[in-house]
């Protein structure tokens with residue numbers, strides 16, 4: 127399955143961190159240096175591949191000397207001496223040299239690298255034509271040549287690379303038409319040709335690509351009409367055709383794109399009216415049609431776009447009234463209908479759009495009073511150019527005669543609570559405190575250590591493989607050297623709802639950096655080719671349940687969605703049973719590091735801490751109440767924080783994926799940290815009440831600023847707090863920073879004491895005496911109602927239950943690397 131020759135980047139065992147440390151010490155500009163022995167394949171490079179690489183080297187200009195190791199005989203090209211080259215059994219499988227300041231051209235001898243799976247030279251200054259010989263690369267999965275200076279045509283031969291998943295030629299000077307033959311790459315997943323100078327029509331053949339998720343053709347010189355068959359692209363998430371010369375009307379078939387999240391057709395020459403089918407697209411988040419010639423009315427059915435956050439219809443020729451139903455688009459943050467020909471009043475219902483931050487109805491022919499809420503929130507530049515509009519800052523005062531306008535648009539009943547749509551693109555996650563290092567290496571380098579080690583233990587075998595390259599056994603077949611070489615089928619990536627889209631190749635070849643380790647495995651921050659991050663947890667070997675049980679459980683966990691629970695976005699099952707879990711990446715890191723490892727002059731105030739406690743209680747209530755899952759390992763290290771310092775509980779239900787033996791180890795480890803309920807030493811089975819104990823410990827941690835592991839006068843945290851409190855309700859227990867808050871606001875002191883009592887209640891030695899999560903939540907909300915309200919309004923962005931649309935992407939390609 128993978129570019130990385132059977133080893134993925136997350137395959138770092140106990141030697142991983144020391145290896146990584148070593149690399150960090152040596153490799154500051156990691157990408158610049160040869161990757162030493164780490165990427166060693168142990169096999170001498172095949173002749174054709176060596177010639178190919180030498181020709182490529184010759185055509186490149188390398189002002190910064192990144193390729194200085196590409197010299198000599200080249201016999202060591204596959205053993206790590208040639209920067210950016212990855213081999214499997216003497217055949218080059220990946221070239222990765224992004225951001226290297228490389229100029230010159232891409233030699234057409236690249237076509238000799240017949241095993242090449244990934245070609246990544248983006249963000250350089252390469253010019254000349256794209257070689258037609260790319261079409262010989264039948265193993266190619268990804269071509270990343272964006273942000274260069276390539277000119278000439280997109281070679282039609284690229285369509286012969288039938289296994290291609292990603293093609294990104296954006297940000298070049300390509301001209302000519304988009305070849306219809308690209309549709310030959312039937313597995314294409316992402317096609318990005320934006321920011322070129324392509325002309326002609328969008329070939330309708332592209333609409334036959336069954337897996338296409340992202341089609342970006344914006345900022346070109348494309349003309350003609352949109353393909354009427356566009357509705358065939360059932361997997362499409364994103365489409366942008368903006369800044370072209372596309373004419374005609376928007377095809378009705380667009381309504382079939384049921385997964386579409388972003389539609390950007392702005393700045394074209396589109397005309398006609400809005401197709402009604404467009405408003406069936408419930409998954410749509412962004413709709414941009416500005417700068418066209420679209421006429422007709424905005425239909426009432428617009429409220430079908432339930433998840434819409436951005437609606438821009440500016441600079442068209444729309445007429446009629448703004449429908450009252452726009453007020454039902456509760457997630458809307460941007461609404462721009464300026465520079466149209468709209469009439470009538472601004473519906474009062476728009477007042478209920480509580481997330482609206484950008485609003486513009488200027489330069490229409492609107493009349494009547496502006497709803498008071500909007501006139502307070504937005505200044506005149508949102509309303510000008512409507513001669514008969516009144517009641518906004520700087521306009522005429524409305525006379526009561528204009529009241530028909532208000533009766534024409536009665537306020538909407540507030541059927542739904544206003545919700546804020548969280549930005550799905552801000553996918554973030556963070557793990558257990560310690561970010562060991564910053565590490566930028568090329569694809570898969572890390573993983574080669576194990577192979578490397580094994581190769582070095584059996585040098586003869588390696589040599590034999592080298593000479594017998596043509597007969598090398600594919601993949602991991604039986605007694606292959608190290609058992610980990612070669613590509614193989616069988617790897618399986620399963621996506622759950624939400625999150626980034628990526629292929630298994632993207633995941634396995636992402637740049638990875640260790641964030642931390644836990645009993646269940648190692649967590650990495652993985653940087654995808656497009657620069658976004660995900661957190662990847664590689665489960666330790668032999669701790670998970672057998673595959674069937676594992677899959678049942680993991681599919682259940684993938685459906686778990688709550689604003690305070692870290693969402694599982696995908697999982698990968700490797701051909702040899704390796705298991706990767708993919709989560710959102712949280713930049714802020716864990717609560718433990720937020721509280722205990724921060725700069726001295728960055729206090730965490732009481733409302734922030736309270737908001738975290740409330741979030742935790744909400745998350746736990748959902749976990750226990752709705753999902754019927756016991757966490758079993760709740761600590762401040764696996765509570766993560768998003769940008770707004772909202773709590774996200776990580777590792778939810780992971781114990782369900784593990785064997786009983788693995789789980790008892792986790793219980794023991796949690797005990798060492800002080801979060802373990804006392805009865806667990808006998809019971810060995812986590813319950814909702816043991817989770818409440820852990821929650822109580824985290825609340826004490828928030829209140830006192832002390833870690834549960836810390837002891838004071840030989841007493842653990844609850845004992846110490848209880849001892850202080852028994853004598854008298856003294857302020858000595860609280861974090862000094864909170865005492866400053868308490869001194870400033872008279873209510874804070876009381877809130878602190880009430881929260882402390884609640885926390886002590888949670889850590890009661892007797893499980894039966896501890897409250898339920900729901901009771902904790904209710905009491906916290908009573909203690910500080912303002913937090914409760916603000917937290918809930920910012921937290922209702924994601925539905926608490928999502929339907930389980932599980933898409934499976936299987937790379938069933940048989941191992942082809944060495945054949």
Ligand SMILES: *[C@@H]1O[C@H](CO)[C@@H](O)[C@H](O)[C@H]1NC(C)=O
Pocket residue numbers: 194195197198199
């Ligand atoms: C290749 O380049 C490296 C680094 O610039 C240098 O140390 C080495 O001697 C060169 N080898 C040959 C055979 O030119």
Ligand SMILES: *[C@@H]1O[C@H](CO)[C@@H](O)[C@H](O)[C@H]1NC(C)=O
Pocket residue numbers: 323325347349371
């Ligand atoms: C864009 O295409 C039009 C014809 O469709 C042509 O007249 C124009 O010169 C092209 N512009 C560029 C910059 O190529």
Ligand SMILES: *[C@@H]1O[C@H](CO)[C@@H](O)[C@H](O)[C@H]1NC(C)=O
Pocket residue numbers: 443467
């Ligand atoms: C706007 O409507 C007026 C009156 O109906 C019409 O005269 C005008 O041409 C329209 N403007 C545009 C740009 O369609």
Ligand SMILES: *[C@@H]1O[C@H](CO)[C@@H](O)[C@H](O)[C@H]1NC(C)=O
Pocket residue numbers: 469470491493
């Ligand atoms: C604006 O709308 C009014 C009716 O509300 C109409 O009488 C007038 O002609 C319109 N003006 C333009 C420029 O469309």
Ligand SMILES: *[C@@H]1O[C@H](CO)[C@@H](O)[C@H](O)[C@H]1NC(C)=O
Pocket residue numbers: 505506507
């Ligand atoms: C109105 O608000 C916008 C931002 O919403 C700001 O850019 C603009 O300067 C303001 N204009 C006036 C006249 O206050």
Ligand SMILES: *[C@@H]1O[C@H](CO)[C@@H](O)[C@H](O)[C@H]1NC(C)=O
Pocket residue numbers: 440464465485486487488489507508
């Ligand atoms: C509203 O749109 C008009 C015209 O497009 C523009 O001049 C103005 O700056 C916009 N105002 C805001 C607040 O976006």
